[in-house]
Amino acid sequence: MKIDVLVAEIGSTTTVVNAFNKIDSSTPSFLGQGQAPTSVLEGDVRIGLQGAIDDLAQNLNEKSIDYVEMLATSSAAGGLKMTVHGLVYDMTVRAAKEAALGAGANLHQITAGKMRRSDLKKLQEIKPNIILIAGGVDYGEKDTAIENAEKIADLNLNVPIIYAGNIENQEEVRLIFEDTNSRLYIAENVYPQIDNLNIEPTRKIIQDVFEEHIIHAPGMKQVRDMVNGPIIPTPGAVMEAAKLLKEKMGDLIAFDVGGATTDLHSVTEGSEEINRILLSPEPVAKRTVEGDLGVYINMQNILDLIGKEELQKEMDFDIEQMVESHVPIPRTDKEIRFAERLAQEAVKISVQRHAGHIRNLYGPGGKTTVAEGKDLSGIRYVIGTGGALTRLPHGKKMLKSILYSNQKNKMMPTEEATVLLDHHYIMASLGVLSKKYPEAAYHLMKESMDWNGAEKSESKN
Known part of the structure; x- marks a missing residue:
């Protein structure tokens, strides 16, 4: 065939x-x-x-x-292992972190300011696939990024380096890595001005570097014998699909609940009202990884959040026995109900962590209302992908449980949002497909989510 x-x-x-x-x-x-x-x-x-x-x-x-x-x-x-090294945690470090996560990286080290000996020792132990150095707005502070680059260059790690800091340092950084085993890639500054995130150029370079170097990884050397198109990190592919859907459909958030982690990808500018009181900028496309929320490997963490006694009251079977015999793919009615309860808690906790909040500050001039973090209140679509949401019977119900009319101080999706499921479980595949065939990827994504049918159903209710 x-x-x-x-x-x-x-x-x-x-x-x-x-x-x-x-x-x-x-x-x-x-x-x-x-x-x-x-x-x-x-x-x-x-x-x-x-x-x-x-x-x-x-x-x-x-x-x-x-x-x-x-x-x-x-x-x-281990996927795309990265480390990120910037200047101020809430500024250049956060911008570099958002770029790496959005590209699909697993972050194993984040440092702010000048790296210490202990930081360098840990960096060597991690053996990352890519190192990202940032720091300083354009024509601002220069010394920290230069010093960190020199320290990393002295390690001679034979790891690709991306520099995405102060534009004034670019030529100096080129000289620093000129005679090392590390190949250097120069990106636009991820934080060129105060309150200005510029992370998309670095995201693209991260994915290009990953594709270029993945074929040298153990076990992957022959991958080009069969794969003749793009290769990108799986979480980055989900983000590519989410960005395409946002462009075509509107603001959205996508949940991927897995056995070990729960990933969230939100693509939204947020409301004008919130943006006026936002303390620091947020990326349009944001990914968070909840490494403690998984329905199999990290099941115990979710159980601790729910409480075994509370869960025992909800279920009509022995929770202890279920925990001991927990399987990665549930088959029986009890196993399915147990897995669904874990997945629902992972959805609830992960979106609470992903969403920003509103708070009041009190000073000499009285009360000031400010916002911090990602505004999800204007989300039009909540999408579920991953095994737990697409293969268990009540994926939509789990996602609908996070939609509330009264958000209090959390900037959460409202009950006006439409819930969709990636029934074919192909969102990551369509993300990489969209790099070359965007219209086909969009058509197939709509089909997998039964989007037109969902729209008709929502309009009748």
Whole structure:
């Protein structure tokens, strides 16, 4: 069988391939999905990729699969490990952090100010895929970024370096890394002026660097034998899909509840009313990663947040026994109800952490109302992707539980928002597909979310 485009999602444990046809037409189609264990640890990613393709062929009742293009996302081998080093935590460091997270990185170290010996020792132990250096508004403070660059260069780590700080330092930073093993990439300043975030150029460079260097990672060296299109980090692919949907549909937030973490991607400018009282700028596209909220590996953290006694009152079965026998893929009615309760708590806590809040300050001039963080009150769509929300029966109900009419001091999505599910679980695949085929990706995303049907249903209610 001939397929136009296969998109592979190379995860830490499982590799999934999604098949798409008529990709250049007005009616692109999603054909099906195959999966197999990821084989990066065996030293050759192609084994898992071919296994997933063979599984796809079986699911489609075909003897074999031929494809024209294969694109990929990857979170294997720890995903995109990055460290970020800036000047002031609430300014350049935060801007650099937002750029890295939005590109799909897992942040293993964040430092503010001049790096200490302990910071450098930890940096060596982390062995990051990319190091991001920032610091200073354009034509402002120069010394901190220069000193940090010199210290990192002295380590000679053979790791790609991105410099996204004060424009005046660019030539100096080039000289610092000239004779090292690290390849240097220069980006526009992530924080060129006070209260001005400029993170998109750095996000793009991070993804380009990831694609260029992922093929040198253990087990990934042969990936180009099969993948002939873009390769980007899986969380970054979800963000690409979210940004495309925002452009076409309006402001949104996407939840990805997994076994180990819960990722949120919001794409919204926020309301004019809130922006007038916002203490510091927020990126239009923001990603947060709740590393303690997972429905399998980090189940115990969610249980502690709910409270076992409280959960026992809700459920009509033995919670202790369920915890001991908890499985990654629930099958029985009890297992499904238990997993759904964990997922609902992950959704609730993660959005509370992601959303900003309003507070009052009191000074000599009286009370002043200010806002901090991301304003989600104008969100039009709440989207669920990931296994827990798309494969458990009540994904929409879980997402609807966060919509309230009375937000108090939290800038949360309201009950006016429409809840959608990525039924085919292809949002990450469509994110990487959108890099080359944006219209096809949008069409397929609407189909997966049954968007037109959801709109009709909402308008009747």
